[in-house]
Structure formats: structure tokens, C-alpha cells
Amino acid sequence: MQDRRIVSTPDAPAAIGPYSQAVVHGGLVYCSGQVALDPATKELVLGGVEAETRQVLKNLGNVLAAAGSSFERVLKTTVYLKDMGDFAAMNAIYGEHFKAAPPARATVEVARLPKDARVEIDCIAALK
Numbered sequence: 001m002q003d004r005r006i007v008s009t010p011d012a013p014a015a016i017g018p019y020s021q022a023v024v025h026g027g028l029v030y031c032s033g034q035v036a037l038d039p040a041t042k043e044l045v046l047g048g049v050e051a052e053t054r055q056v057l058k059n060l061g062n063v064l065a066a067a068g069s070s071f072e073r074v075l076k077t078t079v080y081l082k083d084m085g086d087f088a089a090m091n092a093i094y095g096e097h098f099k100a101a102p103p104a105r106a107t108v109e110v111a112r113l114p115k116d117a118r119v120e121i122d123c124i125a126a127l128k
Contacts, residue, residue, distance in 0.1 A: 004023060004024070022064075027126060028127070029064060033120040033121060034120065036055035049089050074098070074123050074125040078108070080110045086118060086119070
């Protein structure tokens with residue numbers, strides 16, 4: 001896989017395991033899931049699911065930019081929620097980033113997320 005490129009940016013939390021923030025291959029960007037860690041402090045942001053969703057999308061946007069893509073080029077996302085009761089609050093903030101022609105999406109409730117986060121989002125996007 002000669003055209004496989006690893007993406008890493010200091011503007012998003014560093015990987016906390018054996019994975020990359022994103023991988024570019026075949027004209028697509030495969031972004032690992034982001035939780036609401038502040039890249040500077042490496043701590044989970046406070047303020048509930050709204051604050052976490054905003055930080056998750058900020059981190060994801062920074063990874064997409066480092067890869068050469070953007071929210072407008074996202075094809076598919078997966079949203080992982082600790083509590084499906086947070087769906088409406090997460091969805092409102094998510095919608096601010098995907099206004100026109102939103103991507104395909106799956107949303108699932110999970111038992112636990114890294115750092116006890118309330119939300120995690122990953123995505124696949126096309127390059128610019």
C-alpha cells in the first residue's frame with residue numbers, strides 16, 4: 001500500500017493506543033473515533049454532552065484538515081453515545097457542522113467509552 005498515509009496533528013488528541021488519528025488511502029480519509037479530550041491538557045472537557053460534542057467535532061475537524069479534507073467532504077459517520085437520552089442534544093450540535101447534504105450516519109448506544117466520555121464520533125471522508 002504505497003499510497004497509504006498516516007495523519008497526525010497536534011490540534012487533536014494524540015492516539016492513546018496503537019492506532020492513528022487518521023489514515024489516507026485511495027482518495028479517502030478514515031478518521032479514528034474522537035472523544036472530547038482537549039489536545040492541550042489531555043483532559044476530558046466538562047459541561048455535559050453538549051460541550052463534549054463540540055470538542056469531539058472540533059478535534060475531528062482538525063484531523064480532517066490535517067488530512068486535506070473537511071466536514072463538507074464527509075461521507076459517513078458513526079456516533080457512539082453513552083446514553084441514547086443524549087441523542088437530541090448531540091444531534092443539534094452535530095447538525096451545526098453538517099447543514100447541507102449531511103453524510104450517512106449510524107448512532108449507537110454503548111456501555112462505556114474511553115475516559116468515560118459521553119460521546120465519540122468517527123468518520124470517513126473524501127479528499128479535497
